[in-house]
Amino acid sequence: MITISLNGAEFFAYHGFYPEEQKLGNKFIVDVEVSFMPVVSLKEDKLSNTVDYEQLYEIVAEEMVNTRKLIETVAQSIADGVKERYPLAASVRVSLKKLNPPLRGKVDYSSIEISI
Numbered sequence: 130m131i132t133i134s135l136n137g138a139e140f141f142a143y144h145g146f147y148p149e150e151q152k153l154g155n156k157f158i159v160d161v162e163v164s165f166m167p168v169v170s171l172k173e174d175k176l177s178n179t180v181d182y183e184q185l186y187e188i189v190a191e192e193m194v195n196t197r198k199l200i201e202t203v204a205q206s207i208a209d210g211v212k213e214r215y216p217l218a219a220s221v222r223v224s225l226k227k228l229n230p231p232l233r234g235k236v237d238y239s240s241i242e243i244s245i
Contacts, residue, residue: 130219131171133180134162140193144203150231151196158238159189160224161207165217180215188214200225204243212245221245 138159143151163180171178188210197203204225211221226238 130164130166131179132162132164133182133185134160135182135185135189136160138186138189140190142193143196144193144198144200144227145231146198147231151198155230156228157193157200158226158228159193159207160222161185161189161211162220162222163211163215163218164220165215166219168217180218184214185211200227200239200241201243204241208243208245 138161140157140159141154142157143154144157145151145155163185165180167178169178189207192203192206192210195206204223207225208221208223211223212218222242222244224240224242226240228238230236230239
């Protein structure tokens with residue numbers, strides 16, 4: 130089993146339940162982990178034989194521009210997009226952190242983690 134991960138990808142996006150969040154936006158951090166069994170030998174040294182983390186980034190970036198009320202929905206869409214692009218994936222884990230969520234006190238981040 131091989132695991133490829135993309136960690137700490139930063140985005141400014143407009144996800145949030147409250148209208149103010151969708152107007153002002155916020156910073157988000159995304160981690161994606163994909164585990165798979167290679168179907169051919171990695172000794173061939175070809176990108177097509179593995180999960181391309183540049184493609185993982187593009188999947189995340191495409192979902193982050195789609196404003197949603199719940200970060201759970203965003204994380205699920207990212208995980209689904211990875212599974213669609215890489216059917217060989219045995220598992221996909223997505224962690225999404227919303228920095229400085231609008232609460233009554235100081236909170237570094239709220240987060241969601243989804244594994245499929």
